[in-house]
Amino acid sequence: MRMYDLIIKKRNGEELTKEEINFFVENYTKGIIPDYQVSALLMAIYFKKMNARETADLTMAMVHSGDMLDLSKIHGVKVDKHSTGGVGDTTTLVLTPMVASLSIPVAKMSGRGLGHTGGTIDKLESFKGFSVEISENQFINNVNTIKIAVNGQTPDLAPADKKLYALRDVTGTVDNISLISSSIMSKKIASGADAIVLDVKVGDGAFMKTFEDAKALGKAMVDIGKNVNRNTVAVISDMDQPLGFAIGNALEVKEAIDTLKGNGPCDLLELCLTLGSNMVVLAKKADTLEDARKMLMETIESGKALEKFKEFVKAQGGDETQVEDTDKLPKAKYIFEAKAKKAGYITKIHAQNLGIVAMELGAGRATKEDKIDLAVGIVLNKKRGDKVEIGDTLAYVHANDEEKAKIAIDGIMKNYEIGDSYEDNIPLVYDIIK
Numbered sequence: 172m173r174m175y176d177l178i179i180k181k182r183n184g185e186e187l188t189k190e191e192i193n194f195f196v197e198n199y200t201k202g203i204i205p206d207y208q209v210s211a212l213l214m215a216i217y218f219k220k221m222n223a224r225e226t227a228d229l230t231m232a233m234v235h236s237g238d239m240l241d242l243s244k245i246h247g248v249k250v251d252k253h254s255t256g257g258v259g260d261t262t263t264l265v266l267t268p269m270v271a272s273l274s275i276p277v278a279k280m281s282g283r284g285l286g287h288t289g290g291t292i293d294k295l296e297s298f299k300g301f302s303v304e305i306s307e308n309q310f311i312n313n314v315n316t317i318k319i320a321v322n323g324q325t326p327d328l329a330p331a332d333k334k335l336y337a338l339r340d341v342t343g344t345v346d347n348i349s350l351i352s353s354s355i356m357s358k359k360i361a362s363g364a365d366a367i368v369l370d371v372k373v374g375d376g377a378f379m380k381t382f383e384d385a386k387a388l389g390k391a392m393v394d395i396g397k398n399v400n401r402n403t404v405a406v407i408s409d410m411d412q413p414l415g416f417a418i419g420n421a422l423e424v425k426e427a428i429d430t431l432k433g434n435g436p437c438d439l440l441e442l443c444l445t446l447g448s449n450m451v452v453l454a455k456k457a458d459t460l461e462d463a464r465k466m467l468m469e470t471i472e473s474g475k476a477l478e479k480f481k482e483f484v485k486a487q488g489g490d491e492t493q494v495e496d497t498d499k500l501p502k503a504k505y506i507f508e509a510k511a512k513k514a515g516y517i518t519k520i521h522a523q524n525l526g527i528v529a530m531e532l533g534a535g536r537a538t539k540e541d542k543i544d545l546a547v548g549i550v551l552n553k554k555r556g557d558k559v560e561i562g563d564t565l566a567y568v569h570a571n572d573e574e575k576a577k578i579a580i581d582g583i584m585k586n587y588e589i590g591d592s593y594e595d596n597i598p599l600v601y602d603i604i605k
């Protein structure tokens with residue numbers, strides 16, 4: 172088999188066989204096929220597309236390019252949850268203890284944040300002593316004993332995806348539905364998921380800017396799941412404004428804990444209930460979404476989910492007294508207010524730009540090497556549709572540097588749009604694809 176022939180075949184719009192897909196993924200991972208040939212093939216895929224069968228074969232080829240996490244020692248259906256990335260998206264921290272407290276095993280690999288989106292692993296480091304690099308043995312043990320463990324992604328899972336993603340990033344071939352969906356699904360499958368609930372974000376702060384694109388991505392991932400025997404559900408949810416109020420690591424941890432205590436933002440709780448009830452049904456712990464939702468609400472009302480979160484923090488070496496008393500979480504030196512200069516209704520909050528404002532305060536990374544400041548970030552006081560008067564606080568800036576705070580205040584004011592009326596009715600959940 173020659174890589175040259177594969178390029179020509181795809182360039183002419185033909186379908187690649189499973190053997191051909193395995194050939195290029197395997198030999199590219201080994202360094203036998205050079206970047207320039209794979210670049211040409213990626214560009215041909217970008218223009219001529221892949222069908223559902225090719226996309227599923229590409230996914231499994233990437234899964235088999237490295238180690239697969241063996242979760243067979245964990246009893247029960249392992250359901251994973253994945254978000255395509257958003258601003259202030261604290262769902263994993265709320266959802267995983269809720270689900271785990273129903274005795275559903277949560278064995279989760281999470282990432283760090285990059286650019287305007289945050290990462291669960293960074294947020295968890297807000298707890299003193301918390302380890303996001305526990306051994307595979309301890310990971311499996313924790314899931315078997317307390318039903319929950321969250322770890323950083325190991326480099327040996329789906330190495331082909333890592334290489335291909337880096338190449339796509341510099342060759343203008345990132346935004347192809349088959350390439351994105353296979354990239355995401357390969358990592359979930361390699362980390363041992365039996366079933367997967369996807370939160371596909373749509374809007375200003377998301378990767379997918381339109382509902383049509385988000386739906387196509389969701390459908391492609393559900394199709395992969397069907398083809399490779401992993402039950403998959405995709406929830407299409409709003410990311411046209413940040414989720415909840417907090418953006419920033421320790422601030423989002425506090426928001427998650429508040430939600431587990433029953434005092435969180437409505438949109439965050441609602442999204443957790445929607446994603447969570449699908450996880451509970453896939454794990455076969457409830458027959459209907461309605462039953463699952465009631466069970467999940469009960470985990471909050473009874474305090475069981477909060478107890479589970481404490482247990483989880485402690486089991487990974489973290490200081491669980493910071494859960495009881497969130498004043499013990501990292502705190503910024505200053506809190507400033509960004510105030511409305513105009514009266515009216517909030518018509519839009521540019522989520523991506525606010526994510527960048529928080530990143531520049533120190534809450535995120537512009538490059539992989541940047542160190543983050545866990546304490547800083549933004550807490551929104553007004554959201555889309557809210558009425559404001561002149562001088563009302565739009566948002567609070569938590570900062571450790573006065574100069575950076577000034578820039579952030581300015582950035583926040585620029586990215587809130589205030590109009591005379593608000594009519595748009597953007598839903599929190601657009602659609603659920605099964």
Ligand code: URA
Binds near residue numbers: 336351354355
């Ligand atoms: N996220 C991924 O993991 N892969 C992509 O291709 C795009 C977003």
Ligand code: CA
Binds near residue numbers: 426
């Ligand atoms: Ca939030």
